[in-house]
Amino acid sequence: MPFLPVPPAVRLPPRKEDVYEFPPKVQDLQQRLAAFMEAHIYPNEQRYYREAEELGPWKVAPVLDELKPLARAAGLWNLFLPASEHGAGLTNFGYAPLCEIMGRSHLAPEVFNCSAPDTGNMEVLARYATPEHQERWLKPLLAGEIRSCFAMTEPAVASSDATNIESSIVRDGDHYVINGHKWYTTNATDPRCAVCIFMGKSDPDNADRHRQQSMVLVPMDTPGVQVLRAIPVFGFYGVPDRASEVVFENVRVPVSNMLLGEGRGFEIAQGRLGPGRIHHCMRLIGLAERMLERMCRRSLSRTAFGKTLAQQGVTLERIAQSRILIDQARLLTLNAAHRMDTVGNKAAKAEIAMIKVAAPQMACQVIDWVIQAHGGGGTNNDLGIAAAYATARLLRLADGPDEVHCAQIGKLELAKYR
Structure with missing residues (x-):
């Protein structure tokens, strides 16, 4: 079976029912980013997975080199950077909906020069490297070279x-x-x-x-x-x-x-991992949204035991729970982003820890239900579902496992009562 992309149907806030509203600059970038995804990212996903499999991890998929100049020419480049001549100058809150859109596809983040670990490394170099090292390493990283x-x-x-x-x-x-x-x-x-x-x-x-x-x-x-x-x-x-x-x-x-x-390595690591953690969570929300779309479309098109999957009670329950879990994670992530912008990363450590636990667990659960809805097909990668689950499960460990973040959250909560 060939890889079958699903129509993206990207949700573009602000919606009237949302409790938050993004600035006009962010709304414009959302529209432009979504249009680029539809025109260039989704149509090339099948090719990307094929090239990655055929060429292996020691080579570069040619599709990446073809799409990066298009993204840069469209002004959709280094969007993760805060106030900077090289980026969009967005806050963490403003970057969140853009990162979510990019997270819908494994192909997208690198195309926009917004992929880990380069984003975190660029921020470290911008803050701590000498002018000579910024010239040697930061500039070509910012240029995607x-x-x-x-x-x-x-x-x-x-x-x-x-x-x-x-x-x-x-x-x-x-x-x-x-x-x-x-x-x-x-x-x-x-x-x-x-x-x-x-x-x-x-x-x-x-x-x-x-x-x-x-x-x-x-x-x-x-x-x-x-x-x-x-x-x-x-x-x-x-x-x-x-x-x-x-x-x-x-x-x-x-x-x-x-x-x-x-002796300052731990200090740098904590500063580096804060933004990195929230970016992972933003991308996971977009990935979970796309997987929920796959479950909904699948359940409407497949019939089992005389009824569509959408008419089966268990499927309705899983779709409902997925909607709840995704929106909970999104609001928790936006709250953490707002706290980072207003009181700083250190003061927002509890909120960052909470999203780092909640978002990967949410994505793992949603994608697991998507696999069930697709049966055996959900375990191969014809629809990108297996790779999506691998990403979500990996991120329960990357930048600190769930247990470490939960321990920190618990200690911070107990401290309120001592």
Whole structure:
């Protein structure tokens, strides 16, 4: 069976019943983004999945290089950036509905230069890199000429606790010597991946466990950097993620490649992961919306036991629950975005943690019901459903597992009563 795209039917707020309204600039971008998706993204999804499967995670799907110039020419480029000459200058709240639209397709985020981990890496470089490194790395990233990776997770330790990191960053004169074994280093197999933001311990004996770590820039062509393999995510290579395993063996980089300063790695990580987490949630809401559309269209067109699936009570219940779960997650995400804009990421840590738990769990449940509605066909990727589930399930772990966020939420709640 060929891949069968479903008519997008993108919901475009503001709707009269919504309790929020986006500025005219955001509404205009929504309309333009939705039009681009219909004209260029949805018609090319079948090709994208085919190229990703045939070429593998070590090569670039040609469709990406064809669509990126079109997106840039349309002014739909670097929309994630806050006030900046390079982006749209949107708030987190304003970016939310745009990120949701992009999240409807695995193809879209990179086409608009709004995909992880580049977005987070660009924000780190903009805040903490030297002018020289911004010229060398940030500008080509903003232009979509190169890609980047972020090396934090390690196979030998429980990386849900970042203080467990064992990789080392040791000063030797005017250089740092880096050693470490990383995996789930997204993008490392991409031939355009030119720079890595590496997290390791520069002061392992520091009494403050959160001051032991540092982050340093590592050009991927530095001797000693070895990309060992692409890691499949539920059997998918390259989509939804270019997960990779990388070894750093006696890698030497100049002292000037240190970001912010020694011992500031955990601080950078927390600042980087806040926006990254909410962007994941925004995209998941769009993905869940599209999957709900698939369930609705499927249930209206398929007959079993003398009735359409839409007439079966269990299907109606699942459609209703999906609508409730998606709208709950959207409102929770918008609230977190508003808090980030008004009181800052640190003060909004509870709201960010809540959406990071709620959105992936919501998407996993909705997509699981969509799989049931499609029967065996829901387990292959003819309709993109299996890849959608892989994305949602992966994001219950990426940027911190559910359990870590729940523990933080619980502690913050208990603190109100102490």
